[in-house]
Amino acid sequence: MTKAEKTRNFIVEKTAPIFNMKGYAGTSLNDITAATGLTKGSIYGNFANKDEVALAAFDYNLNNVSSRIEAEMSRQTTIKDKLLVYIDIYQKFIDGSVSEGGCPVLNTAIDADDTHPELRNRVLKAVLDWKNKIAKLVEAGIANKEISADQHPEQIALTIIAMVEGGIMISKLTSKTEYWSLIMGSLKKYVDGLG
Amino acid sequence: MTKAEKTRNFIVEKTAPIFNMKGYAGTSLNDITAATGLTKGSIYGNFANKDEVALAAFDYNLNNVSSRIEAEMSRQTTIKDKLLVYIDIYQKFIDGSVSEGGCPVLNTAIDADDTHPELRNRVLKAVLDWKNKIAKLVEAGIANKEISADQHPEQIALTIIAMVEGGIMISKLTSKTEYWSLIMGSLKKYVDGLG
DNA sequence: CCAAAAATATACCGATTGGTATTTTAATAT
DNA sequence: ATATTAAAATACCAATCGGTATATTTTTGG
Numbered sequence: 349m350t351k352a353e354k355t356r357n358f359i360v361e362k363t364a365p366i367f368n369m370k371g372y373a374g375t376s377l378n379d380i381t382a383a384t385g386l387t388k389g390s391i392y393g394n395f396a397n398k399d400e401v402a403l404a405a406f407d408y409n410l411n412n413v414s415s416r417i418e419a420e421m422s423r424q425t426t427i428k429d430k431l432l433v434y435i436d437i438y439q440k441f442i443d444g445s446v447s448e449g450g451c452p453v454l455n456t457a458i459d460a461d462d463t464h465p466e467l468r469n470r471v472l473k474a475v476l477d478w479k480n481k482i483a484k485l486v487e488a489g490i491a492n493k494e495i496s497a498d499q500h501p502e503q504i505a506l507t508i509i510a511m512v513e514g515g516i517m518i519s520k521l522t523s524k525t526e527y528w529s530l531i532m533g534s535l536k537k538y539v540d541g542l543g
Numbered sequence: 544m545t546k547a548e549k550t551r552n553f554i555v556e557k558t559a560p561i562f563n564m565k566g567y568a569g570t571s572l573n574d575i576t577a578a579t580g581l582t583k584g585s586i587y588g589n590f591a592n593k594d595e596v597a598l599a600a601f602d603y604n605l606n607n608v609s610s611r612i613e614a615e616m617s618r619q620t621t622i623k624d625k626l627l628v629y630i631d632i633y634q635k636f637i638d639g640s641v642s643e644g645g646c647p648v649l650n651t652a653i654d655a656d657d658t659h660p661e662l663r664n665r666v667l668k669a670v671l672d673w674k675n676k677i678a679k680l681v682e683a684g685i686a687n688k689e690i691s692a693d694q695h696p697e698q699i700a701l702t703i704i705a706m707v708e709g710g711i712m713i714s715k716l717t718s719k720t721e722y723w724s725l726i727m728g729s730l731k732k733y734v735d736g737l738g
Numbered sequence: 739c740c741a742a743a744a745a746t747a748t749a750c751c752g753a754t755t756g757g758t759a760t761t762t763t764a765a766t767a768t
Numbered sequence: 769a770t771a772t773t774a775a776a777a778t779a780c781c782a783a784t785c786g787g788t789a790t791a792t793t794t795t796t797g798g
Binding site for chain 1: 564565566567568569643644645649650652653654656657658663666667670671695697698699701702704705706707708709710712713715716717722725726728729733
């Protein structure tokens with residue numbers, strides 16, 4: 349890893365939580381230099397512009413959550429347990445014990461969908477990938493009789509994502525982990541009722 | 544209504560969709576003057592600062608959705624049908640046939656929760672009021688035997704809000720009304736299963 | 739250790755930000 | 769109709785915005 353690569357990573361690590369909390373328009377270059385301790389010249393020596401930093405920060409934030417989810421999923425044996433890993437993982441993103449600012453998918457979707465096409469495309473891909481991943485899990489669950497055959501994989505995937513992301517919005521806004529538990533209780537019941 | 548009141552309303556009407564789409568930090572005073580055709584002097588003659596415009600715009604956007612929901616709810620007779628009015632109402636907010644930028648509660652919650660305490664407090668109150676309103680409906684449903692007595696009103700309220708708001712995020716981001724239909728299909732099933 | 743190259747810091751740029759003091763225009767009450 | 773008041777437009781402000789050219793410092797290969 350060259351010095352430039354190290355610095356690039358360093359900048360992304362330090363600014364990713366800021367972009368996640370303040371959004372693209374709300375994060376200034378002053379925020380970026382303050383968080384890194386670097387100067388504007390150094391930032392622009394490693395990134396062409398603010399957009400590139402924001403895009404890299406989103407990728408970093410997304411990988412941060414999806415890698416944790418993937419790791420936890422591989423520890424689970426049943427499909428239903430795999431579908432429920434979001435509950436524990438995202439709790440940590442809500443209470444701030446892991447990253448700051450909540451879910452980057454939700455934040456970036458709201459932040460960028462009417463304002464920043466490039467960023468929107470990335471989070472769009474993330475949501476579609478997420479949906480397809482869950483749908484495939486459901487198909488596997490149908491194949492091994494864990495889930496009944498009359499279930500609609502895509503619908504289940506979308507419903508799970510909606511409950512998770514909606515739950516994050518509510519719990520983060522209200523700072524009530526109890527609300528997260530209640531909503532996730534409904535999700536458990538939903539997944540349990542799939543077959 | 545005095546001239547000043549008229550102008551105030553005019554400014555709020557014109558800028559409300561912009562704040563809903565671009566967020567607080569993303570909406571500049573230039574956006575405001577461009578949307579209204581007024582000058583900065585006129586804006587600041589009617590509002591103390593940008594914050595006041597943003598707060599008034601949120602109130603306007605919130606009232607826009609909640610008044611439509613209330614009107615549609617009063618047309619429904621059963622509790623379950625009342626709980627399902629969000630499906631049709633919010634579809635119009637997603638496809639842009641009514642207002643622009645999606646749900647102001649979701650947008651403002653994500654935009655403000657880490658950045659703008661005053662705006663956050665307003666949307667926080669909106670979500671809690673919304674939750675309490677649904678919980679009361681559920682209690683009425685339990686009272687008239689429409690919903691079984693072992694159901695948890697607050698949990699149901701939070702679950703419905705989560706599914707609606709999560710569904711809005713997905714459907715707006717992907718521009719797929721089909722996804723909205725699928726998620727709302729799950730909501731219907733959920734509400735139907737309450738008793 | 740030393741020269742070439744790479745990375746960072748400094749100093750600056752025009753444009754835009756939110757906001758204000760003052761002047762001009764429009765509305766209103768007598 | 770006119771004097772008074774209210775509202776809107778003009779012209780300005782310092783600060784910050786994203787970005788760049790250049791100088792200085794580090795790193796790296798020989």
